[in-house]
Amino acid sequence: MTTHFGRTELPPAQASALRRAIRFEWYTLIFLAIAITLVFLVMGSSQAMKAAWIEDLLSLAPPIAFLVAVRIVNKRPTEKYPYGFHRSVGVAHLVAGVALFAMGAFLIIDSLSGLITAEHPPIGTIVLLGHPVWLGWLMMIVMALTIPLPIYFGRVKMRLARELHDKVLYADADMNKADWMTAVGSIVGVAGIGIGLWWADAAAALFIAASIVWDGMKNLRAAITDLMDTRATTFDDGEPHPVSQQIDDYLRDLPWVEEAGSRVRDQGHVFHVESFVVPRLGESPTVRQLMEARDGCIELDWKVEDIVLVPIDELPEEVGGARDTRQSERNE
Known part of the structure; x- marks a missing residue:
């Protein structure tokens, strides 16, 4: 089967990479749907868990943007759009960057307010199989379960982004890295509450928020410069494209x-x-x-x-x- 980006026929290696990238983005959406549901069920009043949950929600943006953009760029150029529809990738990249930056900024303000007002987030207990269980254990177990797949997804997508020269896919791979780092931060925050460090939860949430803002700034800068027709760079914006x-x-x-x-x-x-x-x-x-x-x-x-x-x-x-x-x- 011949695979195209607009009027460009992809070589076999890139065509295979595109099909694999599409599969992995669907796998990511399925994983995120499960993770978002589980985190919501156990997050309680923890700021770190709330930040992790919002970060997971934002993680939906890059894979959805990639899947939509891939369908749009396959359209051939028209009289109205003589350059084709490849810019849809840049638009999707920009939307993802704006969402990340805005939500990260909100979470930073929210986390700082918790530290300033010295909020002590309560983590109660639930009854499982007739035994009381501290909810923090469930929080940490759920977050630990969300670590392995983002690491794997991120490594695979990074290779595919290089082959396809796809900056949205690269942003998604970067987001997967933020996902597992967020999970680790949440575990540290909840564990801190468990040993009496009330500020650990807000500090972990602040760390997660800062990571989201940083991802948003990087993606915003890359998307804006590409839409302004800066000279072509490699998929990671690391250097001019050879x-x-x-x-x-x-x-x-x-x-x-x-x-x-x-x-x-x-x-x-x-x-x-x-x-x-x-x-x-x-x-x-x-x-x-x-x-x-x-x-x-x-x-x-x-x-x-x-x-x-x-x-x-x-x-x-x-x-x-x-x-x-x-x-x-x-x-x-």
Whole structure:
């Protein structure tokens, strides 16, 4: 079966990765539905447990955003949307970032108020099989059960995000890391209450809230810069994506090209590229040469969905023109 992102046919490895990513996002939703229900049933008046429950609710946003975006980006470009629908990934990324940041900020305020007013959260007992059981034990058991799967899901999704160049999937993998860290923090908070440290619960909630805010800030920054057409970066925003340099190197090696520079726009999964080429003195590239150069660039990486080649007498400054001018002046 042929798999596409819009008009881009995915190579077999990426097509397999996409199908696996979709399965794991459904697995994540099922796991979260169970975890959210269990945490709600045992959270009582613990601030740390409440923060963990809200964090689990927010964890629904990235997998839902990914599943919706994957369906939308498969639509082919239209007259109204000539660039296709890949930006839906960026929109989903932005929505997830806003939700994380807003809720994290709320939880920080809520947790700080608990510390300032010295609230002592009561954790009572329930009767199980005729025996009274401290509710804190159930809280810690439930949170411990929610640790292993997020660790596994996060590692798998991180690999898939790299293969698919999917920043929403990367955000989800990062969220899975926050999930298990939240569970550990909740266990510490509840255990603190059990040994008489009333402030441990609010402190754990504050730690969880800070983690949520940090995730929100990272995702907001990444989503906004991508929507503003910053230069294309790797899936984790760690460095400029190497495909830009690969395209420039390929074009410079063509016999009729003197210099080349590219602007690469990250559309979500794929790239739209504008490459400026300065022909050698006396050379005038034919339509056939330009088409061959375009096809060669597209073959470099499956993510190069659309590329425009612009013959020009001097490179624009943003793709190296200023650098070339300074170099020429030094040579003279």
